Amino acid sequence: MTKEIDGYISDLPQGCITETDIYTDRGVLLCPRMTIMDSKMLEALSQYKGRIHVIVSFTPSEAHDDDTPEVDNSVTFEDSFKKYAEESLAAIYANVDDVDNLTAGVKEIGNEVFSIIDDSKELFINLSKLKISDEYTYKHSVDVGTMAAVLAKALGESRRFVHDVTISGLLHDVGKEKIPPEVINKPARLTPEEFDIIKTHPVHGYRLLMNSRDITEDMRQGILNHHENIDGTGYPRGLLGDEIGKMGQILSIVDVYDALVTKRSYKDAKTPGQAIEIMFTMSNKFNMEYFKAFLSVINAFPNGSEVLLSSGEKAVVMRQNKSYPLRPVIKLLHNGQIVNLASDPSFLSTVILNFANPIQ
Numbered sequence: 001m002t003k004e005i006d007g008y009i010s011d012l013p014q015g016c017i018t019e020t021d022i023y024t025d026r027g028v029l030l031c032p033r034m035t036i037m038d039s040k041m042l043e044a045l046s047q048y049k050g051r052i053h054v055i056v057s058f059t060p061s062e063a064h065d066d067d068t069p070e071v072d073n074s075v076t077f078e079d080s081f082k083k084y085a086e087e088s089l090a091a092i093y094a095n096v097d098d099v100d101n102l103t104a105g106v107k108e109i110g111n112e113v114f115s116i117i118d119d120s121k122e123l124f125i126n127l128s129k130l131k132i133s134d135e136y137t138y139k140h141s142v143d144v145g146t147m148a149a150v151l152a153k154a155l156g157e158s159r160r161f162v163h164d165v166t167i168s169g170l171l172h173d174v175g176k177e178k179i180p181p182e183v184i185n186k187p188a189r190l191t192p193e194e195f196d197i198i199k200t201h202p203v204h205g206y207r208l209l210m211n212s213r214d215i216t217e218d219m220r221q222g223i224l225n226h227h228e229n230i231d232g233t234g235y236p237r238g239l240l241g242d243e244i245g246k247m248g249q250i251l252s253i254v255d256v257y258d259a260l261v262t263k264r265s266y267k268d269a270k271t272p273g274q275a276i277e278i279m280f281t282m283s284n285k286f287n288m289e290y291f292k293a294f295l296s297v298i299n300a301f302p303n304g305s306e307v308l309l310s311s312g313e314k315a316v317v318m319r320q321n322k323s324y325p326l327r328p329v330i331k332l333l334h335n336g337q338i339v340n341l342a343s344d345p346s347f348l349s350t351v352i353l354n355f356a357n358p359i360q
């Protein structure tokens, strides 16, 4: 689209292309037509304070100069649901050997999670609105179930599959209840021997649910395979690629992400941005198609949040760039400039370091 500007240099939308020459009010050529107005060009031209008259073209997305960040369309759990899920899980997990009670309780929570996700059109994962608990216990299974459902929906899976992967996610670590508490709760890094014991938890989970009529074999396989890696380096069986199955591949991605952003007794929680960077270095372990879809639903820096840039500037996140969760469209706070971190050539080396207010 084109726009006629009769005003000042500051009225030029960043990223536009001049369709006519720009002259100063004394008739001196300031800028020829077909100039791309990136941030460097705009800064150079900003020396000129007089009026200009020019026609520019721009794509609507680059001209998006609305002052209000887009709505953060993330899965949001009400506090009442979080409380209910937490209490209900505590009761269920107190005796996992009562398998019928376990699966009935988990299905009840899973159905609630599924209906929230099933009713929503486009969903993002913003952990601050989702997390039931900061603790890395059975409570984190709700995060895993929810994220698995969002990812499965983004992949275009059937409603039945989305439902089943939610339940599978809620139960993925149930086998940890069979690991001695002194190993599970050890407030330090595990020895290789202890890690070998931990590695049996997917098998314990599978075995526990083996005779349950509520849990399908696909769901059990998801639980059994949630620590398998595409490149064969996972456990318990070291499966390769498609041997792992869709459910296991989905659970593996969301479980790694959730483990990274959750505080443990021996390590601090990573920010969503740090977690994604780490996951990029491990991407040979994931199904790439699923990992890309995961990146498209992750809101590392949700709309409306204030962030700190590597340049030292602060900005507010305006909207997401799908597939580039670390490079959204932002507005610089000191001058109101809108910058698309995924495409603006002047900002290629600029990264978001963290939230300006770490409580977010």
Ligand SMILES: [Fe+2]
Pocket (backbone or CB within 6 Å): 172, 173, 201, 226, 227
């Ligand atoms: Fe696990």
